[in-house]
Amino acid sequence: MVEELFVSGHRACAGCGIATSFREVMKAVGKDVIVVNATGCSEIVSSPYPQSAWKVPYIHSLFENVPAVASGVSHALRSMGNDHTQVVCIAGDGATYDIGFGALSGMLERNDDVIYVCYDNEAYMNTGIQRSSATPWKAATTTSQVGSAVKGKPQGKKPILEIAAAHKIPYAASTSVGYPFDVAKKLKKAMGIKGARFILLFASCPTGWGLDTAKSIQATKLIVETGIWKMAEYENGKMTGVFKPGKRKPVEEYIKLQSRFKHLTPEDIAAIQKEVDASWTGLE
Amino acid sequence: MKKTIEGSEAMAETVQNCNPDVVACFPITPSTHIAEDLDHIYSNGGIRDFIPVESELSAISALIGASATGGRSFSTTSSQGLALMHEALFNAAGMRLSPVMVVANRALSAPLNIWNDHQDSVSERDSGWLQLFCETNQEACDAIPQAFKIAESIAIPVMVCVDGFYLTHAVEQVDVPDKELIAKYLPKFSPKVKLDSQNPITMGAYAFPSDYQDFRKDLFDDLNNSKADIMRAHDEWAKLTGRKYGNGLFEGYRLEDAEFVFLGMGSVMGNAKEAVDRMRAKGEKVGALKLRSFRPFPGEELAKAIAGKKVAVFEKAISLGGDAPIYTELTTAALEFHPNVVISSFIGGLGGKDVTVEVVVQVLQKIKGQEPLKEWV
16 A cells, blocks of 8 residues: 555545545655645645644745745755655646746746646635636636626636646646546656656535535546546647547536536536537547 | 956855855846856856746745755845845745845836845845845955855845945955855755655644744844854854954944944945045044944944944935834934934935945034934935
């Protein structure tokens, strides 16, 4: 049995997808690692002084600077002759898509020897479910509310994986917490490569999504089975693989699980289905 | 070895000779040559690492990561760049890390202005960094190894503050401390705790109300107590090189029997000393006092040094909506320790406005009256 390096006793909500995802990530990465964590749910639930859920070296600095802190850790290790310890960033979608976006681009462009794992639960959950640029179209959050004039987030989701890959880094991949073997496979693959590696990890948030905690993992599978979320791989800027879910399920099966989408009209759902269908052109 | 060299280049060579593990710089406008010179050194194998980051916030953040990993880490910046680092400056100090920065002091926008004043560093006085201000490029080069020694021994980061242009772009004779000399002075950086996969620890945990204030008080106390560490680092360097700057906290010039004193920081003190000499030649009992350590502020020691005198505090920084920072702190210290002084506040030199010997003479003439003054010059 592989040792747990992100251990129980943390303060994550029931059904939290990110807590499960960290177990998956850390089991794949192993002990020879330094974790650099951005402010957010992951940090708040795991490191309240004097407790810590991390059995590996761990640093949290600020919200927006985690890629640069990781660059500093990585450069210091290599400069002092350590060429083996992996540096793994763990940051949410807010830290990655929004406030740390410039620092992320800088780290990727420099091709620093860092594995960046973004757990994407599609909003600022820790602070009360505010919209981020990872929040999907129409989703209700506390800053993209459903009112008489505006109904949910007017914008779509920023294509962060494609943006990361466009830096022509050696490896960029997306996965989902519902597929632990895929998570492990991609982390292991990333570990065998030097330079900047980016892993986008879809993680559920029952609290923020209005999702039954018992269906947390089911949702992270359904988003793949419906084709809304692609588990893809890019090497040096080019797509080299994508997981094909077979006959895709209707997007409605995923959407109807969550109260953040309960105001969607049949026309809205049809529009999402159409966009998902179009996104698979040439891939199936 | 003494050589004729630009200040920026002399400081870059000194940093090289301190054997840093990680250097991270962003060359914002305004910039000095320090970053370029360090990259030149890196490109020729003179330092092991140079991260060309995409912003100053990332520069200081890289230093946070490097220092937490046990690496000797250095950056340099100015004005807007330092302001952009603001959040991370507090974080580096709060995490008790040991990076060193040279801040080439320059004015803050708006209006945009690239020239010297002290508003950038002074505005970061509460960030938890030590701030050592330098009068000359020699003093700056001497302060850099001291800064590493202090920062790494007490786990508090240090800013070496040098006047933009007046020092960074000045070509003059400097005895750049060489590798052998610095190796004798500066021990290997071995922090008590660091990120190490053989010995996992958690750094940067968040603290509840029950603990947060205790962490802040620890840092507060250690920063105040660092006066002794600054003086010790200064004295040890003086023993090796013969170069000393007062007691390491401040330096008096013809101060003892002076009745009227010009107190300031940085390169303006060169002109201040010249002004004192000219006035002394005419029999006037004037002196100068150069503040080297702005953080920690040596209030009690300063108050003792100026007891019974009339003092003009000359500042290249302001506090909008309040009195000037050094004036405020010196007045408080005098009230507490030696109330028999008359302290006046002079603001000048903002955004590169020239502070000539004549300006210093005028300031010293003005404080001869009974009432303290508050003026812009």
